[in-house]
Amino acid sequence: MSTTTKASQDIRAAGLRVTPARLATLQLLRAASSPMTHADVANHLRSIGVDKATAFRNLNDMTDAGLLRRTELGDHVYRFEKIGPGDAAANSHPHFLCTVCGAVSCLQDIRLTAESLRESSKIGQVAEILLRGRCNDCK
Amino acid sequence: MSTTTKASQDIRAAGLRVTPARLATLQLLRAASSPMTHADVANHLRSIGVDKATAFRNLNDMTDAGLLRRTELGDHVYRFEKIGPGDAAANSHPHFLCTVCGAVSCLQDIRLTAESLRESSKIGQVAEILLRGRCNDCK
């Protein structure tokens, strides 16, 4: 089955109508290796005549529908990423944001030390971990 | 020495003029137990006739001068906190943001497992750690 057909089915299964803008959005993000900002997405979709408001609505709608995840990496812009086959809709993975160039990396295996986990559980239940710093390309 | 005198001296030593707005800002943040948003600060200072633009400028200026630290916790609002006596100006500590109520906690002892550190160093040098989740008051 083509990725387009798969995307169509997934959109429909999520309870949303299949429109060119949604199809393009989902395929774009499924092809991306790291989260994309709304500006990134809107920019790509402008070539097929999609308005930025529509891009925003679709990103948010598809997030609500469980097709995407919206991440906030502390630079005052929302980013969106596909929810991978293995991911539960609710479970995020850690991200690394380079505060110099803005590059975003998805991490899989980041964990806190047992002691830190205990310490942080006094505060609450950790759902998300974000690391910021300087990436290896910005030395 | 009073905290007011201390604050005055610190502001002057940082190369900034001592104004009522700056004095109030620094004392407010030094009395706070967790980072405050610009809106929080501006709100407190409005009672003494300080404009929000002035509040912003002072927060940023005092951050540049090394008196405060500006943190971004991923909710699209800047927060400011005092730089404690023990803190190096550059070194931040981890924060926990409750995504339900917005409460912010400062953490001291959070560390990554050795393996995670190794993994993240492939990406870059981690300068800041941010945890998000649900705090114990929002069960």
Place this chain on the structure above:
DNA sequence: CCGCATTTGCAATACGTTTGCAAATACGGT
């Protein structure tokens, strides 16, 4: 107390995000 550079208030602006509304469109039913 003077003079001047810094700081302030106010209004206007920038930017990311959201919303109102009428026109366009997807799609289940026929």
Place this chain on the structure above:
DNA sequence: ACCGTATTTGCAAACGTATTGCAAATGCGG
């Protein structure tokens, strides 16, 4: 294949946070 209707779109305007221009006010070294 077509209709009817609820959903979705485009456009513009509104929103909230953060920033800036500029003239008036003020801190502070002399």
